Amino acid sequence: MKTVLTIAGSDCSGGAGIQADLKTMAAHGVYGMSAIAALTAQNTTGVAGIYHVSRDFLEQQLDCIFTDIYPDAVKIGMVSEKELIEGIAGKLKQYGAKNIVLDPVMVSTSGSRLLSGDAIGTLKEVLFPLADIITPNVPEAEVLSGVSIRTKEDMEEAASKIGEYFDGYILMKGGHSVEDANDYLFYHGKKKMFRGTRVENENTHGTGCTLSSAIASNLAMGCDMETSIQNGKEYITGALLDGLDLGKGSGPLNHMYRLK
Ligand SMILES: Nc1ncnc2c1ncn2[C@@H]1O[C@H](COP(=O)(O)OP(=O)(O)OP(=O)(O)O)[C@@H](O)[C@H]1O
Numbered sequence: 001m002k003t004v005l006t007i008a009g010s011d012c013s014g015g016a017g018i019q020a021d022l023k024t025m026a027a028h029g030v031y032g033m034s035a036i037a038a039l040t041a042q043n044t045t046g047v048a049g050i051y052h053v054s055r056d057f058l059e060q061q062l063d064c065i066f067t068d069i070y071p072d073a074v075k076i077g078m079v080s081e082k083e084l085i086e087g088i089a090g091k092l093k094q095y096g097a098k099n100i101v102l103d104p105v106m107v108s109t110s111g112s113r114l115l116s117g118d119a120i121g122t123l124k125e126v127l128f129p130l131a132d133i134i135t136p137n138v139p140e141a142e143v144l145s146g147v148s149i150r151t152k153e154d155m156e157e158a159a160s161k162i163g164e165y166f167d168g169y170i171l172m173k174g175g176h177s178v179e180d181a182n183d184y185l186f187y188h189g190k191k192k193m194f195r196g197t198r199v200e201n202e203n204t205h206g207t208g209c210t211l212s213s214a215i216a217s218n219l220a221m222g223c224d225m226e227t228s229i230q231n232g233k234e235y236i237t238g239a240l241l242d243g244l245d246l247g248k249g250s251g252p253l254n255h256m257y258r259l260k
């Protein structure tokens with residue numbers, strides 16, 4: 001069985017973070033493992049609190065995983081703080097981790113900061129060089145590039161700025177657009193669109209976590225990058241179309257929609 005590790009934050013309400021990642025992995029038939037960087041107290045209406053684990057404890061979790069069940073792919077989500085990012089990078093290097101999908105989670109849909117401001121530089125300098133693909137949404141791509149994004153040309157400019165310090169695949173997600181849900185892949189000066197029909201569903205809690213875990217699951221199963229993204233896109237669209245409606249705010253997706 002193929003194995004995938006998520007390094008991210010826990011969402012006690014089950015819609016985003018580690019919980020969304022593990023559900024996505026189970027739905028793909030891969031064996032999911034988790035190293036928890038932070039515990040959050042949150043639900044569909046917002047984040048009430050964050051409890052960071054220590055660097056030592058996060059490293060201990062990674063040692064336990066890598067020395068026993070080696071992951072075929074790694075997804076990285078909410079990593080909160082500088083020291084944790086440095087710890088993760090050290091362990092990924094030490095164990096030669098491969099197929100690394102990095103979702104640069106910065107702010108929750110509900111508006112809470114999930115990555116401290118002074119950690120963004122560390123993320124770029126220390127963790128980006130290890131990633132095969134990064135999956136910023138438009139606001140994250142703006143922070144990473146310093147370009148204000150309104151048009152498709154702005155996206156290209158932002159990707160080329162990010163490309164100055166990141167050598168891998170850049171998937172810019174269009175979930176925040178109003179007219180469509182197209183995602184754009186940039187790689188070494190080339191661009192490819194992954195077309196998405198906008199689903200009229202307010203319940204989008206955890207879409208980014210789900211997409212990045214679906215891509216990691218596909219990479220673990222041996223798909224190439226573009227096929228992994230295409231399959232991930234189809235999976236997220238299906239999960240949104242299912243129309244699950246839980247909670248009082250922006251609710252979670254049905255990760256198991258294919259089993260219906
Ligand atoms: N309403 C929608 N209809 C169809 N696809 C969507 C919709 N909203 C998001 N997506 C898709 O979901 C994936 C995640 O994109 P999004 O831009 O929402 O990421 P994100 O903001 O990082 O997610 P998160 O809400 O977890 O922070 C992308 O493939 C995007 O196109």
Ligand SMILES: Cc1ncc(COP(=O)(O)O)c(N)n1
Nearest residue numbers: 009016017078108109205206
């Ligand atoms: C632990 C954790 N990780 C990631 C997100 C981002 O997801 P969203 O933007 O849908 O709130 C989150 N809310 N919580």
